Amino acid sequence: MRTIVMKFGGTSVADAAAITQVMALVRRAIDAGDAPVVVVSAMSGVTDRLLGLAEAASRGQADVVHDGLEELSRRHAETAHRLMDNAAGPIAREIDQEIADLRAVLQAIEVLRHAHPRARDRVAASGELLNSRVVAAAMHEHGLPAEFVDARSVLMTDTSHGQAVPLGDPTREAAAHHVVPLVRDRRVPVLGGFVGCAPDGATTTLGRGGSDYSAALFGAAIDAAEIQIWTDVDGMLTADPRVVSAPRLVRQLSFGEASELAYFGAKVLHPSTILPAVTRDIPVRILNSRRPDAGGTLITGTPAADDRPVTAIACKRGVTVIDVTSTRMLMAYGFLRRVFETFEHYRTPVDVVTTSEVSVSVTVDDRRHVPEIVAALREFADVSVEEDMAILCVVGENLRQRSDTASRVIGTLAAFPLRMVSQAASRRNLTMVLADSLVPDAMQHLHDELFALAGTR
Structure with missing residues (x-):
């Protein structure tokens, strides 16, 4: 039993x-x-x-x-x-x-x-x-x-x-x-x-x-x-059907892939759901109560045994980009710590981070404390804020092995100005930040390129 x-x-x-x-x-x-x-x-x-x-x-x-x-x-x-x-x-x-x-x-x-x-x-x-x-x-x-x-x-x-x-x-x-x-x-x-x-x-x-x-x-x-x-819905899809036409069902994916997709906007699964399952190595199955025989999506600790370069794409819309710039950042011990302590103080999670010699750019989707955060950051740096942005995330365990996939993704989106590009330490996701208004076209374009020749996974 x-x-x-x-x-x-x-x-x-x-x-x-x-x-x-x-x-x-x-x-x-x-x-x-x-x-x-x-x-x-x-x-x-x-x-x-x-x-x-x-x-x-x-x-x-x-x-x-x-x-x-x-x-x-x-x-x-x-x-x-x-x-x-x-x-x-x-x-x-x-x-x-x-x-x-x-x-x-x-x-x-x-x-x-x-x-x-x-x-x-x-x-x-x-x-x-x-x-x-x-x-x-x-x-x-x-x-x-x-x-x-x-x-x-x-x-x-x-x-x-x-x-x-x-x-x-x-x-x-x-x-x-x-x-x-x-x-x-x-x-x-x-x-x-x-x-x-x-x-x-x-x-x-x-x-x-x-x-x-x-x-x-x-x-x-x-x-x-x-x-x-x-x-x-039948399970996890290769993209949000409200944004992309004809997304495909993902039959199986890993805990890591599911966590990334949930965090970056896949509405079918709450982002926190996977952690307790991972802790006890309990499979999670997503099923459609109206179509119980559709098969659904199985999420396990083992990646699917296939060579697909990308499992799915997701988007998180309505985010805000905050740029923090200071020439004092160059060789300045503790600058980044001070920046992130400011976000921590206001209990505001940061999604995407990119850095250069004199600046750090971050995205947040919780705007409640942005005015206070900006005021605190301006005590030691120049700060600019850009609203109505979105995060586009490409997820797949095989991104680690397929070095050509990242260049293929960026090349596919060449016509869309990308505000930020970042790859996670896990190397299972590639995230890009762009204007929210560009999301429908960019996601459809990317989905057509990555999944047009693929069958249901």
């Missing part, structure tokens, strides 16, 4: 029809001899709605909050009613209780006219807490041995509200107590993603898109045989 984690995203659990398909997939896994642990996101659009209600409460818009709560309650109750004959039973009371708890938090925000990060986390968590209860109840009603498990009793984190850091050992201990016994009894634990618990008992969240991360953390905590990410 394999223990697998099956994580279903917001579009895969958006309504009664989607949840019915989820139940069929879970039943199929059980029939195949697997022991699934199910992790679900909030229904599509609910998290944004909840955060909007927190904002409305902070502005004192009581009518907006009231209407929003009624809408959320009605949506979950109607979904439960479509899925269950006994929708007026325990699940109705659970929905009512969660809405009542949510209302109390929003009323407190309204009184204070401020949404503290701790309160925002409690509000944002309601989508997963509601939906995991509905899904568990529906599965039980339809003969699946499902049991709701509050994710806050399993996923232990620090107190960094809005972007909580998981605590590995406490999570593993909690999973051994709350999840593993259910699996041994051939029951199906159903948990919400995205949500955790701080040492002080407060609800925390892992940040937007954190449900994938939760699934990987749960998988690592219980030593799962496989982590499955069920979404609304």
